[in-house]
Amino acid sequence: MLGFIIQNNIVCNAVEAMLFTSIACAVLGVIITQINISSIGFTMAHAAFAGAAVGMFLGVSATLVAVAFSLAVALLLGPLSDRAKISTDTALGVLFGMSMAVAIFFIAYMQHIGRGFNATALLFGDVISLYRHEVYGLAVISVLAVLFVVLFYKEISAIVFNRKIAEASGIRVTPIYYGMLFIIAIAVALSLNIIGGLLLYVWLVTPAAIAYQFCYSVRSMFVVAPLIAAAISVAGAVAGLEFSLPVAPLTAVALGGVFMAAVILSPKRRITDSKS
């Protein structure tokens, strides 16, 4: 899609993948951070990682099994977090631990039987060996994420404000909530081998956290977060490939640096010294 500006195929794929991943994750990240379910994103990322390991063991598409695993997390945790009634910490802890156990089991077992595969891409991300269809998949999910927010902006903002008050106003909270969990699950699973299971969380949380330092409305956060994420991710991809550095970790560090700068510069933390 960006082939007309970027001649090199590998660079083009990498930049596009980072662009779409960052947009999808940052848009969904605004919702995730605002309704305090970032631990769900975290657990989904690790479940997707386990799914990918299982997929490789079975010799079927790692991405499909990863999607199935993170959707399963959505289905299992949805009802628990649904009414924000029960603390989901324990359930998340159990699922998170189980995901890691499954992933490690299959990786270790495959190494043991001599079918060892390199898990680094799944853990830390890899933008070099991408297939074209993976990039298309990411494009689709980023468009879906943006469409979801645009179409249901009213409902999402009411839920972000206060779940109970949103429900009392007659909004159908549950279907919106589940729709959101499903899109997050798919986005997380598709982003897995681009930015890695260990780093995904950075994209889900940091861009929204940066935007939060400067934005006074949810609407502006939905615009600012993906713009920041996309700019830094594209720059990270270009710089990483240019200087042969690992792209996802480099970009993740850059996002973290921008977050710290944002906290320092944030007008929300300034105390006025004027007297009137």
Place this chain on the structure above:
Amino acid sequence: MSCNGEIICLENIYTAYEGAAYPVIRGISLAIRQGEYAIVGGPNGAGKTTLLESINGMLTITHGNAYVCGMDVRRHGHEIRRKVGYVVQSFYFDPLTPFTAEEVITMGRYGLMGLLKRPGEADYRAAEAAIRLLGLEDIAHKPIGTLSGGQQQKVLIAQNIAKEPELMLLDEPFSNLDLCTREFVSGVLRELSRKGIAVVMVCHAFDGLPDERIRILVMRDGSLCLDETCDPDLVEAKVRRASVVQ
């Protein structure tokens, strides 16, 4: 008892929380007419909040019949909530919450509008009218989390007035308000009921009541132990007497 056109009609309802051993609401029957103004009293834990949330369908009624705005609560919760205002008892808004008071008030209209629709002329007008009615012009553009508890409470009341409901449920709306504001808000609510909107309000402070006969409902242990209409200066004594376990 049978329902004939009352805005709330409960027949021997039971409501239980998920996982609880006993129902909290036990065998309540109640009929409230359009434009009626009723006060719900009773000790903490009597089930007042639970009763309100049973009426608007947010909790599951396990037995009995419940009709609100002419619809079966057990089947049409969402539709009912679009027509019923509900001011919640407890809330906390982070000081950095990215919503202004005005946005929060406009949100009262969101359920009514339905999916995929944007707020239109009528919605903004209703929100503006509610802001003016409660005198919130000065704080309308401030982030809700930075307002005082009483101001936040007024914003939530305005949010539900903007909804233009047929029935207004309020759960201890006076808990954060000073005496003057209490009288003022009480007057606003009385005015609503004159326009035909039924008002059902849980409250413990009876000093700002309108000067006319008032329906009082007192709950104890999940049942109604008093349901009568009396003069405002008798309300406090009656509620007090009925609340004490005999």
